[in-house]
Amino acid sequence: SSGINAEYGDAPTTEEPEKSTQLLLGSGSDDNRVCVQDLSSITPSSTPILTADQTLSGHTARITDIDWNPHNYRQIVSSSYDGTAQVWDVVEGTGVSNYRGHAGRIFSVRWSHTNMDCVFTGSDEFTVRQWRTTDNVETVPPKTNQLASTFNKGANK
16 A cells, blocks of 8 residues: 555663564555564565564554654554544554544654653644543544544535
8 A cells, every 4th residue: 555654763661671672564555454574574685575464453544653652662643534542452452542532634743752652743733732542542543533523514615
C-alpha cells in the first residue's frame, strides 16, 4: 500500500532488560493497519521482509502517524483520519487505549518523554490535545468511522 509512515529505533525498557536491545520497525499506511517488524535478526544478506511480525487492525481510515512509547517497548500509538488515536500492545497484538477527543482527523501523535501515561495529538481542527492513556475507557477504535458519518450528515443539510 502507499503512504507509509515508519518509525524505527532502539526500544528501551526497564520492564524486561533482555528486550532492551530489540529493534522494532513500525509502519502505518492507507490500508488502516499498523505493522510491526522485529529487525533484530535481519542481516545485510537477508532476503526482503515481505510480512509483518505483528499486524494491528482496528482503525477505519488511513494511518497518519505513529510513535513508540519511550518508556515501554511493548506500546506504539497510531493516529488516523478516523479521528482517533490508538495505543497498541505490540507483543499481544491488542488495543490498550483509544482516544476520541478530537472532532477532526488526527494528523500527528507523540508520546511524552517525561510522562509514561501522556500522549499529544494534533488534528485538522487546529488543536493539539494532551491526554492520558489510562483515562480512556475504550480500548479499540469504533467499528465505523465516526467522522465520515458526521461529514455526511453535514452534507445533507
